[in-house]
Amino acid sequence: MIQTVKANTMRTRIITIGDEILIGQIIDTNAAWIAESVREAGGDLIGKATVGDENEAIRKAIIQGFEDAEVLLLTGGLGPTRDDITKKAIAEFYGVGFVFSQETHDHIAKLFERFGRPMMESHRAQCFMPQNAVLLTNKMGSAPGMWFEQDGKVLVSMPGVPFEMKYLMEKEVIPRLKQTFETHPIVYRTILTAGKGESQISEQLTDFEDTIPEGLKLAYLPSLGKVRLRLTAIRGNAEEQIQLLQQKGDELRALLGTDVFGEGLSSLEETLGALLIVKGLRMGTAESCTGGYIAHLMTLTPGASRYFEGSFITYSNRLKENMLGVSPDTLKKFGAVSAETVREMLNGLLENAGVDVGIAVSGIMGPDGGTPEKPVGTVWIAIGNRENPKVLQLSLGKDRSRNIEYTANKAINELRLFILELAS
Amino acid sequence: MIQTVKANTMRTRIITIGDEILIGQIIDTNAAWIAESVREAGGDLIGKATVGDENEAIRKAIIQGFEDAEVLLLTGGLGPTRDDITKKAIAEFYGVGFVFSQETHDHIAKLFERFGRPMMESHRAQCFMPQNAVLLTNKMGSAPGMWFEQDGKVLVSMPGVPFEMKYLMEKEVIPRLKQTFETHPIVYRTILTAGKGESQISEQLTDFEDTIPEGLKLAYLPSLGKVRLRLTAIRGNAEEQIQLLQQKGDELRALLGTDVFGEGLSSLEETLGALLIVKGLRMGTAESCTGGYIAHLMTLTPGASRYFEGSFITYSNRLKENMLGVSPDTLKKFGAVSAETVREMLNGLLENAGVDVGIAVSGIMGPDGGTPEKPVGTVWIAIGNRENPKVLQLSLGKDRSRNIEYTANKAINELRLFILELAS
Numbered sequence: 025m026i027q028t029v030k031a032n033t034m035r036t037r038i039i040t041i042g043d044e045i046l047i048g049q050i051i052d053t054n055a056a057w058i059a060e061s062v063r064e065a066g067g068d069l070i071g072k073a074t075v076g077d078e079n080e081a082i083r084k085a086i087i088q089g090f091e092d093a094e095v096l097l098l099t100g101g102l103g104p105t106r107d108d109i110t111k112k113a114i115a116e117f118y119g120v121g122f123v124f125s126q127e128t129h130d131h132i133a134k135l136f137e138r139f140g141r142p143m144m145e146s147h148r149a150q151c152f153m154p155q156n157a158v159l160l161t162n163k164m165g166s167a168p169g170m171w172f173e174q175d176g177k178v179l180v181s182m183p184g185v186p187f188e189m190k191y192l193m194e195k196e197v198i199p200r201l202k203q204t205f206e207t208h209p210i211v212y213r214t215i216l217t218a219g220k221g222e223s224q225i226s227e228q229l230t231d232f233e234d235t236i237p238e239g240l241k242l243a244y245l246p247s248l249g250k251v252r253l254r255l256t257a258i259r260g261n262a263e264e265q266i267q268l269l270q271q272k273g274d275e276l277r278a279l280l281g282t283d284v285f286g287e288g289l290s291s292l293e294e295t296l297g298a299l300l301i302v303k304g305l306r307m308g309t310a311e312s313c314t315g316g317y318i319a320h321l322m323t324l325t326p327g328a329s330r331y332f333e334g335s336f337i338t339y340s341n342r343l344k345e346n347m348l349g350v351s352p353d354t355l356k357k358f359g360a361v362s363a364e365t366v367r368e369m370l371n372g373l374l375e376n377a378g379v380d381v382g383i384a385v386s387g388i389m390g391p392d393g394g395t396p397e398k399p400v401g402t403v404w405i406a407i408g409n410r411e412n413p414k415v416l417q418l419s420l421g422k423d424r425s426r427n428i429e430y431t432a433n434k435a436i437n438e439l440r441l442f443i444l445e446l447a448s
Numbered sequence: 449m450i451q452t453v454k455a456n457t458m459r460t461r462i463i464t465i466g467d468e469i470l471i472g473q474i475i476d477t478n479a480a481w482i483a484e485s486v487r488e489a490g491g492d493l494i495g496k497a498t499v500g501d502e503n504e505a506i507r508k509a510i511i512q513g514f515e516d517a518e519v520l521l522l523t524g525g526l527g528p529t530r531d532d533i534t535k536k537a538i539a540e541f542y543g544v545g546f547v548f549s550q551e552t553h554d555h556i557a558k559l560f561e562r563f564g565r566p567m568m569e570s571h572r573a574q575c576f577m578p579q580n581a582v583l584l585t586n587k588m589g590s591a592p593g594m595w596f597e598q599d600g601k602v603l604v605s606m607p608g609v610p611f612e613m614k615y616l617m618e619k620e621v622i623p624r625l626k627q628t629f630e631t632h633p634i635v636y637r638t639i640l641t642a643g644k645g646e647s648q649i650s651e652q653l654t655d656f657e658d659t660i661p662e663g664l665k666l667a668y669l670p671s672l673g674k675v676r677l678r679l680t681a682i683r684g685n686a687e688e689q690i691q692l693l694q695q696k697g698d699e700l701r702a703l704l705g706t707d708v709f710g711e712g713l714s715s716l717e718e719t720l721g722a723l724l725i726v727k728g729l730r731m732g733t734a735e736s737c738t739g740g741y742i743a744h745l746m747t748l749t750p751g752a753s754r755y756f757e758g759s760f761i762t763y764s765n766r767l768k769e770n771m772l773g774v775s776p777d778t779l780k781k782f783g784a785v786s787a788e789t790v791r792e793m794l795n796g797l798l799e800n801a802g803v804d805v806g807i808a809v810s811g812i813m814g815p816d817g818g819t820p821e822k823p824v825g826t827v828w829i830a831i832g833n834r835e836n837p838k839v840l841q842l843s844l845g846k847d848r849s850r851n852i853e854y855t856a857n858k859a860i861n862e863l864r865l866f867i868l869e870l871a872s
Binding site: 043044045046047051052053055056059060063069071072073074075077081144145146147164185187223226227230243245246252254309311314315316317318319320322323324326327328329332333334335336337338339340342343346347376377378390391392421423424425426428 | 467468469470471475476477479480483484487493494495496497498499501505568569570571588609611647650651654667669670678733735738739740741742743744746747748750751752753756757758759760761762763764766767770771800801802814815816845847848849850852
């Protein structure tokens with residue numbers, strides 16, 4: 025799947041505003057989302073900056089940003105509380121005053137009526153807008169977006185709440201940017217792998233990398249248990265670029281075989297879900313140490329009920345016996361974290377939930393709870409069906425949330441590979 | 449809990465390097481973490497910037513960064529693959545060449561021996577270092593951190609992999625920064641609330657805000673179902689600041705009552721966990737629409753086995769009947785998303801898992817699957833014990849992951865309030 029996007033004449037900078045983001049109390053998920061959609065809209069993202077809730081810092085970021093960018097996208101600092109000052113900084117930058125927006129007032133009033141709550145004094149202040157602002161209707165919240173255009177340059181200010189910002193970007197900002205700027209196409213292709221590390225894949229691709237022509241760039245984007253490979257065409261006309269990506273991308277997929285689980289933005293769990301639908305199989309999980317995280321991942325995808333039946337989260341040994349029928353002897357002799365226990369957990373799951381395939385996990389996620397024989401990071405996984413269960417062991421580190429994430433990705437990928445083999 | 453941190457003389461900028469972060473394929477979680485620990489170490493964070501994997505962009509960011517900062521913390525671009533070029537950009541900035549580091553070579557060789565894998569050619573390139581770099585041992589990965597000091601200014605380069613960066617920050621970078629710079633204390637206090645929105649709390653605090661003296665600043669940090677309130681002392685000496693935060697923070701807590709669940713970095717699920725331990729209660733969950741996410745949150749905290757027993761994730765109606773004993777008549781008459789069903793789910797959970805208190809949820813998370821009577825976003829929650837179950841309904845939006853997150857926070861907070869009432 026080759027993704028064609030436009031770029032190069034709409035140089036864009038993102039400015040994220042907020043003490044909470046600057047000092048690290050909130051993770052800036054907005055910037056990544058905006059960057060992706062700017063690129064898709066044909067923008068050339070040249071930088072991102074974060075500043076605190078300070079008039080002077082915001083004004084300076086706007087001035088510096090416009091030095092080399094045509095478009096500045098600001099998020100944050102438009103809420104109803106007193107620490108929000110973005111609007112003032114923008115008005116000062118353009119040297120304009122404020123006007124009362126009846127439209128915004130009516131919108132907020134209607135919003136509050138719908139929720140059966142009274143409109144508050146703090147919301148009235150939100151209705152005063154810089155004189156030169158074009159207001160962008162925000163159906164998801166009370167503060168409208170603002171569009172400023174001067175001397176061929178555009179500044180957009182949006183609320184920091186992610187779903188409000190996303191709504192405004194999709195419905196208002198991106199369509200207006202496309203109207204305002206001319207853009208040229210560039211092309212990339214992202215190939216997704218699971219099960220191998222960055223170095224392993226890099227070594228596997230050494231010869232391939234020597235065959236990559238100058239107009240193509242390969243980037244490795246590793247995460248826990250997964251590596252994304254992004255091929256970007258950086259030269260040539262659109263037709264040549266598409267052809268090059270088609271050819272080299274297909275070569276790369278052929279080299280990596282079933283390590284590749286998809287392309288673009290698809291997720292490992294979506295891929296497993298699609299496979300289950302195709303094969304007409306239903307799945308479930310029996311989780312101890314992952315505590316429901318695998319079930320959570322499998323049900324994040326809309327329509328998961330077509331293949332996901334349910335899970336037994338057996339954190340205690342008692343529930344491993346009662347819910348899954350793990351034998352007390354097994355638990356006593358081999359322990360809860362053992363090949364034998366996960367095998368019996370998988371059996372119990374397949375039987376009691378009536379599913380075709382499943383995942384069972386038990387481990388010591390840390391940071392404490394290890395023994396010399398079974399140190400923190402010891403995890404046992406069983407996947408498969410009644411006829412052909414597969415059991416494997418992981419030796420991970422001491423970071424609890426990292427261990428949970430890695431184990432879930434590993435287990436989901438193993439079940440994917442298992443079902444792929446069923447096919448042949 | 450008042451947190452005292454140092455600040456003001458160690459002006460710090462974070463520079464995140466990587467095409468993948470610039471174009472939004474990866475969310476920058478590192479920057480938030482670094483910002484928090486710089487603040488705790490007494491640094492004054494004045495800005496963050498993100499640039500792509502481009503020599504010129506990195507060099508320019510370093511030059512601009514040093515215009516007003518004493519410390520630049522760089523992450524990313526040190527891995528074994530070919531798209532990493534941070535090291536070259538730094539060497540060019542300082543005008544130095546590269547030397548081979550036998551120490552790094554031996555470290556990587558040992559690392560690979562431990563994992564039983566051969567050392568690869570791509571790792572050998574990692575052993576060449578800028579001449580003026582002080583190497584920081586990285587026990588979590590192959591690329592060492594690098595410390596550069598010149599004219600009283602410090603540049604630190606770290607790998608982008610989060611747990612490697614965190615290890616280097618904690619073990620090497622922060623201790624060295626504390627030795628190198630003199631810092632002054634500033635003080636803040638973060639009070640955590642759940643169950644009310646930003647506007648509701650803001651309205652509740654209108655009179656209180658008028659009593660806040662000039663030397664104190666109040667910020668609202670909302671997230672799904674939670675609002676953090678941060679009081680920062682910005683003037684006066686340390687003693688005055690601590691006294692002021694003590695007084696106004698306590699006033700604020702008194703005004704908000706049980707809406708406050710904690711201070712500082714504690715989480716809602718940790719707070720519930722601590723309450724369960726204190727009361728000697730064990731809990732479990734029966735989840736349909738949240739698909740195990742509540743169980744996941746409750747087991748993310750180390751030591752969760754002291755209060756968390758397990759969960760039934762009954763995504764299908766069949767499992768609601770088989771695992772939880774929900775009556776087929778109830779499902780037929782009222783539907784899976786109803787007060788009656790979640791009440792029976794809670795009963796089944798309490799009985800079959802043998803827990804003292806529990807959470808049961810069923811809803812339509814979207815984006816599809818709604819009906820005129822039960823639109824997307826309809827969620828029923830039951831919490832409590834056998835004697836006193838509490839049932840409530842939510843009417844949420846159409847964003848699936850947002851609905852899951854909000855529902856989980858709401859349910860956990862309701863169980864917290866329930867247990868608080870048990871006490872009295």
